[in-house]
Amino acid sequence: MSSRDRILARIRRAVGERGPDAEGEPGASGRAGAPGYARIPRDYLRVHGVRTPQESADLLAAHLAEYRAAVHRTDRHGLPALLAGLLDARGARTVLVPPGLPPSWLSRAGQARVADRAASTARELDAVDSVVTGCALAVAETGSIVLDAGPGQGRRRITLIPDHHVCVVRAPEQVVDSVPLALALLDPARPLTWISGPSATSDIELDRVEGVHGPRTLEVVLLTAAED
Structure with a gap:
């Protein structure tokens, strides 16, 4: 699988279209369904501080x-x-x-x-x-x-x-x-x-x-x- 194919596959997952997952295999659609998407680490802070x-x-x-x-x-x-x-x-x-x-x-x-x-x-x-x-x-x-x-x-x-x-x-x-x-x-x-x-x-x-x-x-x- 080429770098171009990998980039396009990630874009398809992000916008919810059906496409291959990160390993090039047929994957489920979009943001929550594709196995490759689910494994992306999200350990960053979602907000910096507490505010009213x-x-x-x-x-x-x-x-x-x-x-x-x-x-x-x-x-x-x-x-x-x-x-x-x-x-x-x-x-x-x-x-x-x-x-x-x-x-x-x-x-x-x-x-x-x-x-x-x-x-x-x-x-x-x-x-x-x-x-x-x-x-x-x-x-x-x-x-x-x-x-x-x-x-x-x-x-x-x-x-x-x-x-x-x-x-x-x-x-x-x-x-x-x-x-x-x-x-x-x-x-x-x-x-x-x-x-x-x-x-x-x-x-x-x-x-x-x-x-x-x-x-x-x-x-x-x-x-x-x-x-x-």
Whole structure:
């Protein structure tokens, strides 16, 4: 069995497709069924420390800020005004809205709405000023936002091409402490996008350039429970 065959077999097991197991023999499907998969050691720490939900949200906010993302906090009553203010402060004239985004979120925003269409070209998306989405979850220990193209998130490319992304995270229910805990909740067959701050890169002299592989500006709104 070649190295290529072994790598592809491991990928098939990870995503749940039927394929040969690690030894090249016909195996059961996927994540829990294949014998080779079951023998993978998982003796690593699943989380580093014990935190309250508030402490996890605070850690997420601290890491996001360290990565140069702007972090805001509000409840459902203040969310429409906050989102409208963020878009106005950006000078946005258009905002891309995924079809599953709750209508109330942008009820006070005056920007022209752009639909998430399969036919949209990269040039058309590049002309959009801002995009507002929800998320699948967020990881406190790494300061990462995870999108899986679910309701309120839209296609992957709408958060990679426009220059300004506003992402709403429901805290604490969408905040998990660690990557292992996140992976246990995510569907590996979905198109997962992991975001840790604005897109950035640097050259050999460590000159940082933002907006290369995705949005130049990332704003994260931690949506907390309202005190009615």
